[in-house]
Amino acid sequence: MIRFDGVTFTYTGADAPTLLDVDLEICEGELCVVVGTTGSGKSTFLRAMNGLVPHATGGRLAGDVRVAGRSTRVHAPRDLADLIGLVGQDPSASFVTDVVEDELAYTMENLGIAPAAMRRRVEDTLDLLGLHELRGRPLRSLSGGQQQRVAIGAVLTAAPRALVLDEPTSALDPAAAEEVLASLSRLVHDVGLTVVIAEHRLERVLPFADRVILVPGEGAPLRIGSPEDVMADSPVAPPLVELARLANWSPVPLSVRDARRVVAPLRARLSAAPKAPSERRAPATSGAAVASLEGAGFAYDEVLALSDVDLGLHAGEVVALMGRNGSGKSTLLALLAGARRPSIGIVQVRGEAPATLSPRRLVRSVGLVPQDAQLLLYCETVAEECATSDKEGGLGAGTTRGVLDQLVSGVPADRHPRDLSEGQRLALALAVVLAHDPPLLLLDEPTRGLDYPSKERLEGILARLSAGGTSVVVATHDVELVARVADRAVLLADGEVVADGAARDVICHSPVFAPQVAKVLAPDSWLTVEEVRRALRAADELAAQP
Amino acid sequence: MDPRRRRRALHPAAWWAWAAGLATAAIETTNPVLLSLIAAVVVYVVATKRSAAPWSRSLVVFLRLGLVVIAIRVIVQVLFGDRIAGHVMFSLPQVALPSWAAGVSIGGPVTAESVLQALCEGLRLAVVLLAFGAANSLASPYRLLRCLPAVLYEAGVAVTVALTYAPELVTTIGQVREARRLRGRPTRGLAGLRGMAVPVLEGALDRSLELASSMDSRGYGRRASATSSRRRATVATVATVAGTVLVLVGVYDALGSATPWGLGAAMLLVGAGLLASGVALSGRRTQRTRYRPDRWGGAEWLIALSGAAVVAAFSIAGALGVDGLQVSFYPLGLPPVPLLPCLGILLGLAPALVAPTSAPRRGAADLSAARPRDVTATESR
Amino acid sequence: MSRTARARLAVRLTTRASVLLATASLLGLAAFGWPLLVHARAGANLAHAADAPWIFVALLPLLLAIVLGEIAEGSLDAKAVALLGILAACGAALRVPSPGVAGFEPMFFLLICSGRVLGRGFGFVLGALTLFASSLITGGVGPWLPFQMLGAAWMGFGAGCLPRAAGKREIAILAGYAVVASVLYGALLNLWFWPFAAGTTTSFSYVPGGGVLENLHRFVFFDLTTSLGFDLPRAVTNAVLIVVLGRSVLGALRRASRRAVFDPVVILEDVAASPGSGPTSGPRHHRVVGP
Known part of the structure; x- marks a missing residue:
């Protein structure tokens, strides 16, 4: 279906080729998952399939990419639109029109498909993706998952034989991601579409995958194989696979279901470990109180977004704020950050109401990194950004840069903030906020779009901050992040706090919020692979003792 | 009905x-x-x-x-x-x-x-x-x-994009303002303006690149036949230039003439006709179709005719x-x-x-x- | 050198497009300037003077459509269209606080910077489309729209024709251009409005057969007394915006145009040629002409 023959591609002005001598074939009706870290050339690889590379990017291409026999050497992307569809990360950025139906028809209009056929295909696509109730809705009013489904539908109406998706769920919350993946699996199983998908959060897609393509980056050869084979030693792996490696399971299980069938021996070994896991990490309520909400509520116009919230935050504590979209997480952060005044009740940070503080004083007591960290940055280079932050904040020269270097080393000073990797950009935004040394740090969905290494780095940063006495609040959907860093979890629903306690107690036995490791090892309360590893080591030491 | x-x-x-x-x-x-x-x-x-x-x-x-x-x-x-x-x-x-x-x-x-x-x-x-x-x-x-007539297809797409993006731009501006406040920066005055304008513009420009690749892979600019278009385009150009000249001469003649409608008016009409045919001719170069085009029915005829x-x-x-x-x-x-x-x-x-x-x-x-x-x-x- | 410089432009003007652009500009000039040029013959009652502006209101859109269509045909690829749309949205957003015929029009500043960075063809189209889009958004499609579109298109075109410069000099040139262009734009639209405001029975009105210079003299006086009060602050606003934001905005636009890779150079090596063997093995270079 999609065939790479000795493909080598070098961007104009680059020293080394991004793709080197790629030979592989993706077969008809297959679902292929492309795995690799940010900057490994994953996107280049995907875009080479429909000819955006090299026709839109420029560069030097050797070898041949053929889609159903049509070569991208002679056909531009627009001439391949009826064979292969490409869906990007941010659905809203791909919309040309403003209404669902028009957006679905847009591709067909370009291809000159007869009106009657167009009408029928739009109806088919609406049904296939479950969008029929949304047909007349403005695209802006849709949720992220709905938008992404429309974006997929918009390329499907051209009746392509292959679909390429570049991290279609990385900008979505888990529920929306599930929704999109369910639609995809339907397309693969019922329609027989060939699907190539790149995805950060592998745990979501591996169960569906027929084959996995590993893009290791730095010119190393691509690998294609069955998920079990490739995952066995892939540098990028979900927690489940790491657990499998730790327990020497072979073949590697790809779903919680598979893993639970082979988990018994591991559980037996763990039961021999010296300490029960739940005693390990207790919420650090002992720290000094930093901020508090007492009976706080907030209403947008007449819609109650948050009601009657009582919450105390303490120094050195990492609190995870969880709940579905619209449950009031962002509103709670906005109240703490002083961006909104509570409609009712009291919000205090170090004894003062944040909404009444002057901006200068506010940044010294609360720091908030919004979901799109980019919004905090507006200079042309990293160095300028740091200097501006020092100057405007009345800090000593080099303060921000110093904080940045502590967070992540080696962020190039002359780079444009927008050209940094997601992880580096997040670090820069964090540095700008942390330069004021606020006792309370708020993060809104910080792991969205981060790959595993960047996520690990972020976890390290948060652990260090909490050790240094900062109170950290993370609003997130990422249960793995919560499992690794949070001491305490607060669960919101419908604007109210429905659970507040040690992270382990709140998430471990929830079917929705439990991390993979917890699901595999249930009913025992294990949260992370690292915990299991430590416990095993302790058990081994214990066994080795005479 | x-x-x-x-x-x-x-x-x-x-x-x-x-x-x-x-x-x-x-x-x-x-x-x-x-x-x-x-x-x-x-x-x-x-x-x-x-x-x-x-x-x-x-x-x-x-x-x-x-x-x-x-x-x-x-x-x-x-x-x-x-x-x-x-x-x-x-x-x-x-x-x-x-x-x-x-x-x-x-x-x-x-x-x-x-x-x-x-x-x-x-x-x-x-x-x-x-x-x-x-x-x-x-x-x-x-x-x-x-x-819009087919000749304005590309321009029409650009304006559609503008209309789609404008409301979102307002949201983005709100987000940037909020973020500025969080950084303790002014949102007013010249300094505030710079801090607000640059992230908004950068975001918009990034957005345009993503949009372009989406449009590219969705067949924007695809042509069914480009062979016969050349001569037609030349005819359209000639018609347009000739039409413009006629219109100009016609208008000035009509403006200056004592009689109500003379030669000038005739030239004006012919010129306008040439311009309109220029529009029509330029537009037929690409084959695209319209999804659920607005129908022109009896009510439309009556309303236009009443005017x-x-x-x-x-x-x-x-x-x-x-x-x-x-x-x-x-x-x-x-x-x-x-x-x-x-x-x-x-x-x-x-x-x-x-x-x-x-x-x-x-x-x-x-x-x-x-x-x-x-x-x-x-x-x- | 000029070849590579031209290859990077977002919108290339073909010969045919240039001819049409010149034609449209000619008709546009006539549409703006007819009161200056009217030569009434003896006995003319100027019965049609009231019709003249409306004839242009009807014809100018036709011509603008042809020109925009011709510029678009063959040189507006997806990147240029997306960029045009997004920048037009930004321009329209800048106009929102000041709708209507007059106003401060801070969008000129963005238009001038875009024309400067992305070239005169792009500037022309952007000027026209920004005003069109913003009229649609605000529901303000009036008889002045074709004239505003043409005026803004000229402004964008002119910004793309400014001489090479960098750094502070460039900002100074752009700010100076912003002042001149805003004042001219104001004067042009005022010229269009002149017959409506002054009719034919005031000492402000144009004099049929009075000669270009005399009428121009009258118009300049009319312009000075009636609208310079609006035009000058607008010109200053835009110049100030360029001084304050110019460097960042130009930088952002240049970065975007670099990343967009307009008119990309694609080199296809022979399938047989071993990768990385370099030009010695004779790779077949051919430039895929931009879409």
Whole structure:
């Protein structure tokens, strides 16, 4: 279906080729998952399939990419639109029109498909993706998952034989991601579409995958194989696979279901470990109180977004704020950050109401990194950004840069903030906020779009901050992040706090919020692979003792 | 008519054709009675047929603008008017201006005749604006964009993108302002402006790149046949250039000529025809199709024709030499009320009876649902 | 050198497009300037003076459509269209606080910067489309629209024709251009409005057959007294915006145009040629002409 023959591609002005001598074939009706870290050339690889590379990017291409026999050497992307569809990360950025139906028809209009056929295909696509109730809705009013489904539908109406998706769920919350993946699996199983998908959060897609393509980056050869084979030693792996490696399971299980069938021996070994896991990490309520909400509520116009919230935050504590979209997480952060005044009740940070503080004083007591960290940055280079932050904040020269270097080393000073990797950009935004040394740090969905290494780095940063006495609040959907860093979890629903306690107690036995490791090892309360590893080591030491 | 058909929105071009008819009629007269009648018809039709869409408020804006125009015209007349004999209402002190003032004189006696004349001229422009305002109020700009001629396909896509992105831009600006506040930075003043403008612009530019790759992979710019287009394009160019020249010569000839419509008018017509054919010829180079195009049915014909009927009534009246299309207040007197144009204008009321009440398929989708989204947007971002 | 410089432009003007652009500009000039040029013959009653502006209102859109279509045909690829749309949205957003005929029009500043960075063809189209889009958004499609579109298009075109410069000099040139162009734009639209405001019976009005110079003299006086009060602050606003934001905005636009890779150079090596063997093995270079 999609065939790479000795493909080598070098961007104009680059020293080394991004793709080197790629030979592989993706077969008809297959679902292929492309795995690799940010900057490994994953996107280049995907875009080479429909000819955006090299026709839109420029560069030097050797070898041949053929889609159903049509070569991208002679056909531009627009001439391949009826064979292969490409869906990007941010659905809203791909919309040309403003209404669902028009957006679905847009591709067909370009291809000159007869009106009657167009009408029928739009109806088919609406049904296939479950969008029929949304047909007349403005695209802006849709949720992220709905938008992404429309974006997929918009390329499907051209009746392509292959679909390429570049991290279609990385900008979505888990529920929306599930929704999109369910639609995809339907397309693969019922329609027989060939699907190539790149995805950060592998745990979501591996169960569906027929084959996995590993893009290791730095010119190393691509690998294609069955998920079990490739995952066995892939540098990028979900927690489940790491657990499998730790327990020497072979073949590697790809779903919680598979893993639970082979988990018994591991559980037996763990039961021999010296300490029960739940005693390990207790919420650090002992720290000094930093901020508090007492009976706080907030209403947008007449819609109650948050009601009657009582919450105390303490120094050195990492609190995870969880709940579905619209449950009031962002509103709670906005109240703490002083961006909104509570409609009712009291919000205090170090004894003062944040909404009444002057901006200068506010940044010294609360720091908030919004979901799109980019919004905090507006200079042309990293160095300028740091200097501006020092100057405007009345800090000593080099303060921000110093904080940045502590967070992540080696962020190039002359780079444009927008050209940094997601992880580096997040670090820069964090540095700008942390330069004021606020006792309370708020993060809104910080792991969205981060790959595993960047996520690990972020976890390290948060652990260090909490050790240094900062109170950290993370609003997130990422249960793995919560499992690794949070001491305490607060669960919101419908604007109210429905659970507040040690992270382990709140998430471990929830079917929705439990991390993979917890699901595999249930009913025992294990949260992370690292915990299991430590416990095993302790058990081994214990066994080795005479 | 079955109920479903009655609910469909009218083709936007029908409204524009109707409004153009009324505007053309207004241009042809300075009779305040006729002009007021046209204004009344326009306002009545808009009042009965407008939807709840945001653009339906345009008429009020244009109405205000019309009042401003009348005021300007009258003020200029009072201050700088030529001193022709007549009934002096009051006298302004005369100011002598130096020679570089191009012979402009200020002040002097103000006559009732000149003020009335200015009022009517101002009213004429105001009524034309009102007709434009009516079209703005009644026709959805989004759907208007869908019926642009094929020659404007690319430009039309760009404008569609602009209309799609503009509301989102407002959201982004709000987010950036919030983020600035969080950094303790000013959101006002020059420093605030720079800090706000750059992230917004950078975000927008990044967005355009993503959009471009999406459009590219969705077949934008794909051509069915490019071979036959070359000669046609040349013909279109020649037609356009020739048309322009004819129009220019025609307009200047007609403007300067003593007779009502002579050779100049003919050249003007031929030139306009050439320009229109230029548009048509340029447009047929690519093969694209339209999804659910707006239908042009009986109601559309009736509405467009009612506009044309108004113009026809005025033209016939002009040709018959009916008195009262152009009024003169020298000598001062009440303007005559010519019957034929009055009846013609009443034909312009047809849309109020013919047009379906607008409950459009896309109308609701255009902007009205923006509000609840804002809540969720703030919430989920 | 000039070849590579031209290859980077977002919108290339073909010969045919240039001819049409010149034609449209000619008609546009006539549409704006007819009161200056009217030569009434003996006995002319100027019965058609009231019709003249409306004839242009009807014809100018036709011509603008042809020109925009011709520029678009063959040189507006997806990147250029997307960029045009997004920048037009930004420009329209800048206009929102000041709708209507007059106003401060801070969008000129963005238009000038875009024309400067992305070239005159792009500037022309952007100027026209920004005003069109913003009229649609605000529901303000009036008879002045074709004239505003043409005026803004000229402004964008002119910004793309400014001489090479960098750093502070460039900002100074752009700010100076912003002042001149804003004042000219104001004067042009005022010229269009002149017959409506002054009619034919004031000492402000144009004099049929009075000669270009005399009428121009009258118009300049009219312009000075009636609208310079609006035009100058607008010109200053835009110049100040360029001084304050110019460097960042130009930088952002340049970065975007670099990343967009307009008119990309694609080199296809022979399938047989071993990768990385370099030009010695004779790779077949051919430039795929931009879409």
